[in-house]
Amino acid sequence: MSEKVALIGSGNWGSAVARIIGGNVHNFDHFDREVKMWVFEEQVDGRSLIDVINTEHENIKYLPGIKLPENVVACPDLVKTCADATMLVFVVPHQFVSNVCKQLKGNVPSNCKAISLIKGVDVNEHGFQLISNMIQESLGIRSCVLSGANIATEVAEGRFCETTIGYRNKSDGELFRDIFHTPYFRVTIVEDVIGVELCGALKNIVAIGGGLVDGLKLGDNTKAAIIRIGLCEMRKFSQMFYKDVKDTTFFESCGVADLITTCAGGRNRKVAEAHVTTGKPFDQLEQEMLNGQKLQGTSTAKDMYNILSKKGLCHEFPLMTTIYRICYENLPPSRIVEDI
Ligand SMILES: NC(=O)C1=CN([C@@H]2O[C@H](COP(=O)(O)OP(=O)(O)OC[C@H]3O[C@@H](n4cnc5c(N)ncnc54)[C@H](O)[C@@H]3O)[C@@H](O)[C@H]2O)C=CC1
Numbered sequence: 263m264s265e266k267v268a269l270i271g272s273g274n275w276g277s278a279v280a281r282i283i284g285g286n287v288h289n290f291d292h293f294d295r296e297v298k299m300w301v302f303e304e305q306v307d308g309r310s311l312i313d314v315i316n317t318e319h320e321n322i323k324y325l326p327g328i329k330l331p332e333n334v335v336a337c338p339d340l341v342k343t344c345a346d347a348t349m350l351v352f353v354v355p356h357q358f359v360s361n362v363c364k365q366l367k368g369n370v371p372s373n374c375k376a377i378s379l380i381k382g383v384d385v386n387e388h389g390f391q392l393i394s395n396m397i398q399e400s401l402g403i404r405s406c407v408l409s410g411a412n413i414a415t416e417v418a419e420g421r422f423c424e425t426t427i428g429y430r431n432k433s434d435g436e437l438f439r440d441i442f443h444t445p446y447f448r449v450t451i452v453e454d455v456i457g458v459e460l461c462g463a464l465k466n467i468v469a470i471g472g473g474l475v476d477g478l479k480l481g482d483n484t485k486a487a488i489i490r491i492g493l494c495e496m497r498k499f500s501q502m503f504y505k506d507v508k509d510t511t512f513f514e515s516c517g518v519a520d521l522i523t524t525c526a527g528g529r530n531r532k533v534a535e536a537h538v539t540t541g542k543p544f545d546q547l548e549q550e551m552l553n554g555q556k557l558q559g560t561s562t563a564k565d566m567y568n569i570l571s572k573k574g575l576c577h578e579f580p581l582m583t584t585i586y587r588i589c590y591e592n593l594p595p596s597r598i599v600e601d602i
């Protein structure tokens with residue numbers, strides 16, 4: 263049976279993976295050649311971004327300078343994008359996924375499989391929910407997770423890196439590996455969806471810490487300490503709430519490798535550094551510095567803090583708690599080292 267892939271999202275990472283998937287579907291007989299990509303429509307320099315992508319084969323706003331394969335077709339209608347798909351790739355910033363799932367509920371074929379590339383969690387009045395679980399529960403389909411040390415522009419330029427796919431059902435993991443794996447984007451599959459997903463979400467908080475340390479010019483040893491303490495808190499949180507999360511997952515690309523890359527080159531790091539050097543609030547810097555791209559670490563720090571404080575656990579997670587307070591309670595950035 264032919265599999266048909268649809269991409270839900272077309273930002274910096276969504277566009278980078280569109281380039282990979284659009285190429286890989288030609289390598290196997292079991293994939294339909296057309297890959298539809300849902301694009302949140304906007305005007306760029308007076309032109310429709312969707313028209314630009316479909317005529318120039320480039321996402322000039324979110325991944326400029328990189329050509330997309332011509333078989334990747336930008337679509338404005340989310341439901342139509344997914345209507346005939348059997349493999350859904352979710353790659354929107356986490357703050358939009360709940361609305362996406364509401365629109366797709368009852369509108370995707372029952373034989374669909376999903377994968378989430380989203381680094382974040384969803385929080386509602388009942389507590390927090392993993393995004394892969396939200397996809398599974400709201401759409402009634404299985405979901406894998408892909409996460410790794412993958413700064414989008416470097417991947418789009420074809421520079422070698424690794425990534426991790428977490429699966430519940432091995433055949434799903436293998437199928438999704440086929441659309442992502444290339445000689446320069448090496449996929450490892452592991453049976454730990456939740457561990458892979460929590461690594462991706464929680465590392466964004468630690469990345470804020472890495473940027474604060476850079477802004478304070480504290481040096482490499484301090485950065486390494488933030489990464490190490492961050493990794494320990496990530497593992498502790500994950501295994502406290504989900505006892506089946508495996509230790510080995512933290513040694514995959516989604517774990518320690520993503521922490522290193524994100525604390526060196528990511529957007530969360532960059533904006534946190536600027537928070538120290540300019541004194542401006544994070545949301546203002548996000549607007550000024552990211553040209554429409556979204557910051558994930560601050561809101562995830564808030565989500566985690568809400569969970570930890572409700573359960574009286576803040577003292578067990580001093581790094582995540584301090585980062586939240588610096589972002590939202592005007593704590594001076596220097597407390598990043600004083601309070602841990
Ligand atoms: N950029 C990167 O290097 C990497 C990002 N990720 C993760 O991938 C996920 C997606 O991030 P990016 O592709 O980087 O996005 P982005 O931050 O580059 O772009 C923002 C996207 O959100 C869309 N958008 C704006 N308002 C919207 C709305 N109301 N509803 C739906 N969409 C809306 C924009 O059109 C744009 O496509 C995030 O969870 C991120 O953490 C993961 C690995 C690498």
Ligand SMILES: O=C(CO)COP(=O)(O)O
Nearest residue numbers: 410411412413528529530
């Ligand atoms: O997840 C990423 C790299 O693996 C990108 O991180 P930022 O969102 O901080 O840019």
